[in-house]
Structures are given as structure tokens and as C-alpha cells.
Amino acid sequence: MRLLITRPMPEEIETRGRSLFNVDMRDANTPLTEEELQRALEDYDLVLPTLGDAFSADVFSTARSRCRLLANFGVGYNHIDVAAADAAGVAVSNTPGAVTDATADIAIMLMLMSARRAAEGERLVRSGQWSGWHPTQMLGLHVTGKALGVVGMGRIGQAIARRAHFGFGMAVHYQSRSAKDLPYPAERHESLQDLAANVDVLAVAVPGGAETHHLIDGSVFSAMRTGAHLINISRGDVVDETALISALERGEIGGAGLDVYEFEPKVPDALIRSDRVTVLPHLGTAALEVRTAMGHMALDNLQAFAAGKPLPNAVTA
Secondary structure, rough: EEEEEOOOOOHHHHHHHHHHHHEEOOOOOOOHHHHHHHHHHHHHOOOEEOOOOOHHHHHHHOOOOOOOOOEEEEOOOEEEEEOHHOOOOOEEEEOOOHHHHHHHHHHHHHHHHOOHHHHHHHHHOOOOOOOOOOOOOOOOOOOOOOOEEEEEEHHHHHHHHHHHHHHOEEEEEEEOOOOOOOOOOEEEEOOOOHHOOOOOEEEEEEOHHHHOOOOEEEHHHHHHOOEEEEEOOOHHHHEOHHHHHHHOOOOOEEEEOOOOOOOOOEEOOHHHOOOEEEOOOOOOOHHHHHHHHHHHHHHHHHHHHHHOOOOOOOOOO
């Protein structure tokens, strides 16, 4: 079976993939173009795509699809129109679980960096403008014992909360569709605004897609405490960046730690310039062993499909 891998992969994943399938692997790290998306569906039996490879309803409607599985490299799949894929007879899978701990680690790192002004401090030292320690230098938020709010209490949200509670003694609050049975005390809030009003750090860990587009908007920022920090490791468009910039400029919130952006890789100058914003280049799963585990999980789905077995990680519309 012909397999297209849309980005360069760790060597171990490329080797295994080539042992199983007739593989073409792009050498570019950019998303598939519209023409490449069409060819992927028409020329290959299987495709291993990833973030940015926009398999939209329009692509499926115009392609005569030979492809029968999109084995997405990543847990998030909002770049794939799953309903349109299903209508075209194309199955979709993803890689949950493999990304949980690494993404939660990045959330905690962003929380500490934002609260303790670490990125601002590093820039100060690198610029040669640091004049030495003094008692009121760069005072930030002490997170130990503070309140953490988690938006979306799935695998990653729970991993963030667990680290914050057991590592920093933080009180856990959350908002999700249903109550969770958790191994630590946690208070569920019915509304995002109520959650935002009661925490010092608000961490966003929901999937992307139409239902969560601009979920974190001006009303959430207005509800947040003046010194509170927003952490986003979910999808960029979950946060209304214009509203975030406005909240920062008006001093409504204390700061933000961001690993994802609404129009990635474009990042607004206002966020880049702000000393109260920590910006990372989508590092959530950027560890070799994690990316390798993700690749193996994608290949497990491809191998199961080729063998006529159920997909271990099927995604449904």
C-alpha cells in the first residue's frame, strides 16, 4: 500500500514505516498545499498527516479519493473535517495518550515562566541591562498554594491539575461538560466566567474546532483577577487573540504563557513585544521520545487498517 508521510519524521519512525508500506515522505516542514492535499487523497492508499494539513470539506468534495485512512500525527485533528472524510469513505485516527505528559509539562513550565517573569528576566540578562539584585526587582506571582483553573478536564487537563496540586499545593478548580472523579480535591464550576473569577492561573486544555473557537474571549478576561495568568497549550484559536491583547494592554490580567497561536505561525507583534507574555514555538510535544511514540501510534493505526483490524485510535464525527 502506498503511504504518504507529510513531514520529516524521527529516523525510527521512517524506518518502521518503510518496512511496512511503500512510503513517500515529504522533505518540507510546511503544511500541504491545496494541490498536495488533492494529490494525497488521489494518489495514496494511506496518509500520515499532521497539524496544518487542512483536509477540509472542499478538498474531499473535489478529490476522487483513493485514500482510505488519514492517520493523524497528533491528538488534535481540527485540521481534518472528519464528517467530510467519513462521507468520502476515509477513516481518521489520532495519537492520544502519547502527548499527555509532555503537554502538561509545558503547561506547568509556562505557568512558572509567566508567573515569575522568567522570559522577561532572561531578556534582561541577555541584553546586558541587568544592574544586579535588589529586594523589589521583578516581583512576580508566587504560585505555591494559589488556585489553578483548568478549562477542559480531559487527559491533559487532569495531568496539569495533578502536577499543580501535588507539586505546588495548588487548589484545583475546573470547568468541563461533566463532573470528574479525581484523586485530589477539585471544585467544578458551571461557567467559564465563574471559574475565571476564582483562580490565579487559568490553563486552557480543550480540543480545537468550531465548538471551542474563541471560547476564551473578552468576557473571560474581564472576569479574571487582575494579577491572574492565562496559559494556553490547546489550540491557538481557542483564545481570541485580539481580546487577549486588549486585556493585557488594559492591565485586566497579570500575564499570559502561550505555546499556540490563532494564526500560527504568525504571532501578533503586540504579544511578542509585551514583557508580560511568554511565547513558545509550539513545543508541547517537542521531545524525541514523545514524537517517536506519536509516530509509532500513528503507524499502529496504519498497520491495523492494512490488516483489516479495528483502528486502535479511531476518530469519529
